[in-house]
Amino acid sequence: MTISVPIKRALSHFAQVETWVFDLDNTLYPPHSDLWPKIDARITAYMAAMLGLDGLSARALQKHYYRAFGTTLSGLIHEYQVDPADFLRFVHDIDRSSLDPNPALAAAIAALPGRKLILTNGSHAHALATAKQLGIDHLFDDCFAIEHGDYLPKPHLQTYQRFFDRHAVDPARAAMFEDIVHNLEVPHASGMLTVLVKPKEGAEDFREDWEKHEVAPPHVDFVTDDLAGFLAGLVR
Template identity: 85%
Template sequence: MTKTDAHLARDPAAFRRVNTWVFDLDNTLYPPHSDLWPRIDARITAYMIALLGLDGQSARALQKHYYRVYGTTLAGLIKEYDVAPDDFLHFVHDIDRSSLDPNPALAGAMEALPGRKLILTNGSHAHALATAKQLGIDHLFDGMFAIEHGDYLPKPHIETYQKFFERHAVDPARAAMFEDIVHNLTAPHASGMITVLVRPKEGAADHREPWEKHDDTPPHVDFATDDLVGFLSDLVRG
């Protein structure tokens, strides 16, 4: 296994039972130093300014409050303002992805995994598809569970994972979840999935919120790595 997870008292042989590989999208399949999330983040702020007539600072503060409390800004806007979710998702994900380079090494490592590959994201299906296509990995996925498929209830709500399991006939006892946010792995672990925290490389830029970043590895995280390609490749070789 890679050095980043070597300190964890876990047995990589546990992955031998896995027949479904589940990946978060943003800041997991591409690294958090990418400018994609800041682009989306800025579009969310712009949407809130236009919707609520707030100044930029106030709109951004409310945006982050909703994100922290509800799991996504969209969930807060639906709850508080009955916002039409499709309009919001179309606007905030209308970004230029050309700065994101295709990742043939990731494609090769994922293709070698035995079993199905699925995306589980709090973003839209269109965003997941466009981003995976930009990375050159869209053809590898057997399905994508986006925010609209969970009736706009985001991770980390357990109900969202349950809907995901049902929609894609996933046996959590034979599945692994790769995710960059620690608390989004609580429900998968409780459901029986193997959990893998994907961290940024040491010293690399990280555009996530401060509360999304964790240096520790809590008990509900089975493995952690700052090298997703290397981690997956080691699994196949092991």
């Protein structure tokens, strides 16, 4: 397990955490899993069929929207007023059987004191199905999915504010676990402890190049490549 603890923070800060917030994709399951590539491919297929584009053109536009708007869906809503429910049903209709249950992660999350919430740019149905496949769905009190933020994704400030309000979260007594650096900026500025979950060294990583950071910026309090081990260490 790799843990980086910046001087400005110590593990003892987690003693005051009463709400534990987890991103879903590439955080609760590792980035070398094939789940995200499956979703990614279905997004490309959706755009190709909808816009009459070849695969390469659809994928290029998909990645442009993703970076410019935070999600491809946000770009499609902005440019084409696409039906978000239809889009989410299609892109999250994947086989999750390749994702193994994670008993170590389940035990570590179960041992945490306080509430556990999922905050994801994916759909509510996708979050529940994926958490169930991991064997951790019963451990979470609730899930704030993209539809609960009116399809405005992280890292928008308004989305986090809606999340805080909906679940009565006190950021000063909460921690956020996330695989994308810029999605931790608002949580940190709001007073949350922030933990960047990264792949193990040498492991396959299907995220976009701009989502990967070798050096954690100041708004990241901790870095780990072993979420279950990190959480278990906090409880110990």
